[in-house]
Amino acid sequence: xxxxxxxxxxxxxxxxxxxxxxxxxxxxxxxxxxxxxxxxxxxxxxxxxxxxxxxxxxxxxxxxxxxxxxxxxxxxxxxxxxxxxxxxxxxxxxxxxxxxxxxxxxxxxxxxxxxxxxxxxxxxxxxxxxxxxxxxxxxx
Amino acid sequence: xxxxxxxxxxxxxxxxxxxxxxxxxxxxxxxxxxxxxxxxxxxxxxxxxxxxxxxxxxxxxxxxxxxxxxxxxxxxxxxxxxxxxxxxxxxxxxxxxxxxxxxxxxxxxxxxxxxxxxxxxxxxxxxxxxxxxxxxxxxx
DNA sequence: TATTGTTATACTCTATAACTATA
DNA sequence: TATAGTTATAGAGTATAACAATA
Numbered sequence: 337x338x339x340x341x342x343x344x345x346x347x348x349x350x351x352x353x354x355x356x357x358x359x360x361x362x363x364x365x366x367x368x369x370x371x372x373x374x375x376x377x378x379x380x381x382x383x384x385x386x387x388x389x390x391x392x393x394x395x396x397x398x399x400x401x402x403x404x405x406x407x408x409x410x411x412x413x414x415x416x417x418x419x420x421x422x423x424x425x426x427x428x429x430x431x432x433x434x435x436x437x438x439x440x441x442x443x444x445x446x447x448x449x450x451x452x453x454x455x456x457x458x459x460x461x462x463x464x465x466x467x468x469x470x471x472x473x474x475x476x
Numbered sequence: 477x478x479x480x481x482x483x484x485x486x487x488x489x490x491x492x493x494x495x496x497x498x499x500x501x502x503x504x505x506x507x508x509x510x511x512x513x514x515x516x517x518x519x520x521x522x523x524x525x526x527x528x529x530x531x532x533x534x535x536x537x538x539x540x541x542x543x544x545x546x547x548x549x550x551x552x553x554x555x556x557x558x559x560x561x562x563x564x565x566x567x568x569x570x571x572x573x574x575x576x577x578x579x580x581x582x583x584x585x586x587x588x589x590x591x592x593x594x595x596x597x598x599x600x601x602x603x604x605x606x607x608x609x610x611x612x613x614x615x616x
Numbered sequence: 617t618a619t620t621g622t623t624a625t626a627c628t629c630t631a632t633a634a635c636t637a638t639a
Numbered sequence: 640t641a642t643a644g645t646t647a648t649a650g651a652g653t654a655t656a657a658c659a660a661t662a
Contacts, residue, residue, distance in 0.1 A: 338582045341518055345605040346496055346589035352612050353493015356486055378481055387621065397654080402622060416621095424620040424661045442478045449486035455614035456607060464607045465485040467600055472492050474595035528643065537631080542645060556644095564638045564643045 356452055363448040367441055368411065372396060374445070376404050377413065377438045380430040386419065387426050413437050496592055503588040507581055508551065512536060514585070516544050517553065517578045520570040526559065527566055553577050 341347050357371075364370055372394070379385065379393045391401050405428060408414035413434030419425040430438075453461050481487050497511075504510055512534070519525065519533045531541050545568060548554035553574030559565040570578075593601050 338579070338586075341515065341582070341585065344586075344589060345601060345608065346500065346585070346592060348605065348608045348612055349489075350493045350497040350500065352608050353490045353496070355612070355615070356493070357490040360486065360490065375481065388619085398621070399623085399655090400653080422620085422662070426621070439478070442481070445481065445486070446478075446484075449484060452486060452615055453611070455610055460607060461485060463603060465488065467596060467604045467607075468485065468488045468492050470595055471593070472488055472495070475495070475592055526643075538644070539631080539646085540629095559643095562639075562643085566644070 359448055359452055360445055363444045364441060367437065367444065369437070369441055372400070372404055373408060374438065374441045376401070377408065377430060377434055377441075380414065380428060381435065381438065384427050384429045387428060390428065408434065411437070499588050499592055500585055503584045504581060507577065507584065509577070509581055512540070512544055513548060514578065514581045516541070517548065517570060517574055517581075520554065520568060521575065521578065524567050524569045527568060530568065548574065551577070 342351075360371060364374065375394050376390055376396070379390055385393070387398060387401050387405065390396070390405075391398050394401075396404065405414060405416060409416060411433075413431055415429050415431060416426040417429070419427050453464075456464060482491075500511060504514065515534050516530055516536070519530055525533070527538060527541050527545065530536070530545075531538050534541075536544065545554060545556065549556060551573075553571055555569050555571060556566040557569070559567050593604075596604060
């Protein structure tokens, strides 16, 4: 007899990932953000990028990027301006408010992660991180 | 400076879970099944159930269950019949073809999991399974 | 002709609610 | 009136393709 699917590592990984994702979404929601916004902002920090470059860095497609930047611009977290070098491109820059929003989001996410991993000891968390990272870089 | 989000355990867990889910979906697709179908079939094995009971066992809601059972019935993997005890209920039973399809799917999933976890040693897989399981039962 | 950003369209999912047939 | 199953509808999410402006 086959072992129950829901006792297997693969299934557990899928479920745990979904659970973690929901937690993180829930933490960002009160800030009016979603994961993708945070990832895009993180990418913008320190330097300006074209939308194209942001797409490559984050893996979002360009139509999604338009919507994300619309959101960020509307909240005053980012600004778009035409590139003088290539007028097809938009130079996207992070505002001070955007930087502050990122810090707040990063803190909230770190707290949520801390709570999520709380059942494990420090050593076990390191183990988990190592195993997961290796799977992701090797398998994925 | 904050550490990159994509180097953190929580983020890695979310991504790895999504990756594993995509793999498993990909393995089931050629069989014309999705995860939910397999979970429902697994629940039906050995005993008959009402749709309601299948919903409780799998966490699917009843409108989704209708679609899943439509699929399974169309493929000849399941049959619905009126309960004589309570004619509102459908007694759902697994067919021989359904049982065979389940075995095939379970094997394909086991192979996919094996490949997915291949970068880890047997001991590390046990570790991973233990850590993930504990997180899921404690945190989730 | 190709590229950047944008908009429009269509498709999938899901969640809700309305409907039927029984109880 | 409540329950089991079904169907219909609407909303969000995503992916594709068409479009405008530059190059």
